[in-house]
Amino acid sequence: MQRNQFVKTVRRSINLNDLPTINSLPIKNKLGNITNRATLIKQFVHEANAVKCHTHLVNDHEIAMDTILNLLSDQPNKKYMSWDDKWLPIPNFNTILKNLKYEHCNNYIPQDREKRQSTYKHLEQACIGITGCSAGLADTGSIILESQAGQGRLCSLLVPIHVALITSNQIYPTMGSYLSDKSDNVTRSSNCNIITGPSRTSDITQTLTLGIHGPGTLHIVIIDN
Amino acid sequence: MSKTQQIVQLLVTCMIDAIAPNIGMSVKNILNRHQCEVQFQNSQTCCGQPAFNAGFIKQARTMARHTIDVFSKTTGPVVIPSGSCTDMIVHQYPEILKHDPIYKTKAEQLSKRTFEFTQFLVDYLKVEDVGAHYTGCAAYHPCCHGLRNLNIKRQPSILLNNTQSLKQVELDCAEECCGFGGLFSINMNKISESMLNKKMSHVIDSGANVLIANDLGCIIHMQGGLRRKGINIKVKHIAEIIDDCN
C-alpha cells in the first residue's frame, strides 16, 4: 500500500471517532531525588541484587581488574569478548589480559554469509563478555549499553557470563533523569539496551529460571573512587 | 425529636422490593434512628441496570428517564442499599443520557444526590457506629460494582468493626466476582457456576457461618448456590446485620 493512502485512511478514521484530542501533556516523568552519591550507589546495588545480578563494589580500577581476573580464572578456557579499551574504565584492560595469555575474540561480523557463521562459531566459545556502560539506574538496578564502534552488542548477549563495568558517577536515580540529561545518547548508535538482571523466563509453570537465551549470569563491577 | 430531621428518599431497588423487603425495612429503621425521615416513592420501579448491562440501551434509557422523573419531584439525598444500582444512577445515567437535551441535566442532578447505603451512613451522616449487635462469625464479600466503581470498601468495614459480638474472619480472594453479573448468570451459566464454585469454596474455608454482602443480586446467587450444595451458611445484606440492636 502507498504511504499517502495509508496515512489518509488513518486521518479519516481519526476524524470519525469520538476520542479526546490532547495537545499537551500536563505531567512529565519524575526525575527521582538527586540524593548523595552514597545513597544512590546503595540503592543501585540493592536493586541490582534484587534482580539476581552479582554486584561488586570496589574502590579503584585495580581491584576491579582483580575481580575480573578472579572470574576469568574459574572458566574452562581463556577466550573472552570485550569492548575496546576506550569504553572501559580500566586502563589498558585488553593489553593486561593479552599479557596473561587470554584470547580476545574479535566480534566484528562480516557481511558474507559463510564468514559470518564461522565468526559466530568462534565467538560462541568465549566464556565471558566484558563491557562498560553508558549509565546505571538506581531505582531499577539497570545498566544501559550502547553499540557504538568498539562496543559490540554480542559481548553482552552471546556469552554465558556478562561482566559490566560502571563508575559510580554514571549512576542516575531513574530512567527519567537519565533521559532528561542524555536522551541523545539513546539513539546515537543503532542499538541501546536497558538491561535489568540476567536473561530469564518463567514460561514453564511460572517457575523462574535464568539464562535462557542471553547470559545467565550478570556481574556488575561498580568502581567508586 | 429535638434534632432537625433529614429527608431521605429510599430507592429500595426492584429486587429488594420483590424478594427481600425486610432489607428495605432494615435500611428504613437504621436511617430513622439517625434522624432521617425516610420517604418512599410508590412510583419507583427498576433503575434499568439489567437492560443496560445486557446491551438493551434503548430500554435502559426509557427506564432511566422514568426513575429520573420519579425522583426529580422530590428533595433530599437518594439512598440505595445496592452498589450496582447506585453505580447505574451515579455513573451510567449521565453517560447514556448525555445527548438527551431534557434529561442530561436532570441525570447529572440525580447523580449528585444519590448514595449507596453504607456510603450515606459513614460519609454523609458521619455515623460510624449504629449501636449494632450481631452474634455470628462473618465473612464479608465486597460486591464488584460498589467496590470498583464507587470505592465502597472502608464504609462497610467501619460499620462491621463497630458491631458488637460479631466475629469477623478473612475471606480469601474476597474481591473476586461471585459470578452473578445479571443475565450473564443465565446466558453463560457454566462460566458463572465455575466462578460461584470458587467463591463458595473460599467461603467454606473461611469458617464463617454468615456471609455479608451489599447487593441482593450477588446475595441470592451465593445463597442459591450454597443452599443447593446443602451448606448451612446464611448470606445476608449488611443492613440486616447492623439493624440488630437488641
Next chain:
Amino acid sequence: MTVTKLTFYDRIDNALSHPEKQLAISAGAKAKYINRANAMAEFQDMEMTRQLARQVRANTLSKLDLYLEQFADNVETLGGKIFWAKDADECNNYIHQLAVRHNVKLIAKSKSMLTEEIDLNDSLGHANIEVVETDLGEFIVQLSNDRPSHIIAPVLHMTREDVGTIFNENLNVPFTTDPSELNTIAREHMRHIFLNADMGISGVNFGVAESGSICLVTNEGNGRLISTTPRIHVAIMGMERIVPTLTDLNTMLQLLARSATGQKLTVYNNIITGPKRTNELDGPDELHIIIIDNGRSNILASSLSEILYCIRCGACLNACPVFQSIGGHAYGSVYPGPVGSILSPLLFGNHFDPLPHASSLCGACKEVCPVDIDLPSLLIKLRTQNIQKGSAPLWMQISQWIYAVTICNPILFQIFLQLAQTITNRFSQKGWITKLPGPLKNWTNQRDFPALAQKSFRQMWSSNKE
C-alpha cells in the same frame, strides 16, 4: 487468523471439562495477578503514571497520522525500510518476497501476537521457508502444534509434564520435568537457530516517532538475538503502536513490566534505531519495519477506539475471573481475555460476537489496566451493537421490551410483581425454587432461586402507614 468451527459454547464446555488445565491456568493467572499487585503497591505515583500513560496513548491516537509520518521519515533517514501493509496478505507477501530475494532458508522469530494474528508462519511455511519461534513458550507451542493461550505466557495452560513430554517426543532428549533442565535443552537447541538464521522477525512493542526507534521488550534475550545475529531484521508493527517521544516510551516501559510480570523493568528493553551503522561491529545490515493496519483503522474510526490504547501487557487476562475459569483457548482467538473479547469481534468478525457476553462486568480488568481502558463499558457497547444487529435470542428481546414497558408504569409493575409472586410461590418450597422453566432453567442447574416475598416492600410500606 484461522478460525475454529466450534462455537464459543462448545469451547467453553471443552475448557471446563479439563480440570487439570483449568487448575494450571487459574494458578498461573493468579500468580501473575499477585506479582503485579505487589509491584504496583511499591510503585510511588502509580496512579499519576497510569493517568499520564493514558494521556500519552490518547495523544498518540488523536494525531496518529502525523506521528506515523514522523516515525517513517526518521526510520528512512537512518537507512531502514518502511513498508505500509493494508492487511495480512500484503504483509506476508512482502516478507515472502524479501526472503526469496535474499535466499533466506531459516528465520528466527521472537514472540509477536501480531504475527499470530496474520498467520505469518503458515504463510512462510507454504513457501518452504523454515520459521522457528525462539521465545520459550512459543517454541513449545510450535513444537506441539498448539496455540498460545495467553498473550504473555503462551503455555500457561501446560503442566511441567506436558512440556517434558513435548521435548522428549520432538527434540530427542530424555524426559524431564525440571524447569531448569528444560531451559537448558531449549537454550542449546536454539543456539544453532540464532547463529544460522538469515532473517530475524519480531513484533514491535513501541515505535518512537521522534527518533524512528523501535523498542523490543523481552526477558529471555531472544528479541536481542534475532535483531542482532541475522543479516536482515524484519519488525512488524501494528499501526497504533507508536509513542511520540523517548520520555513517553519510558512511561510505558515502567508500566508494561509491572503490569505484565510484576518486574520493575523487563530484563531487556532493546531500543533499535536503524540498521547497523558503518563503523559498528555487529547487528543486521538491513532493517525492514512493516506498519500494518489489518482492520485497525476501522476500529480507530469507531466508538470503540479506546481499545487501541492497549499495550498488550496481559494484566486484564490475569485479573479476569472468566479467563481464570476457561483459559485462553476457549476464546478461540489470538487475543483472549477481556481485551480479546473486544478486539476479536472487531478484527475477526461475527464468529466472535458472543465473546463480549462472557463477562460479569466485575471491572477487575479496568482496575489493573495500565492505561485505564474502560473495558466493561466497551464490552457493553459491543453487546449493544450485537442487539442492534438482532443477534439476541427472541425471548430476550421480547422480555426486555415487556420489562421496559412494565417498569415505566408503576401500576403494571405492581401487577407484574403480584403475578410473579403467585407463580413463584406455587413452585417453591420453603421460599426457594429448584427448577425454573424455559431459558431460566440455566440458573437452576446448580443454584436455587428465591421465591418472591409474600408481601413486597411497597405493600409493607403502605400497610405500615395505615
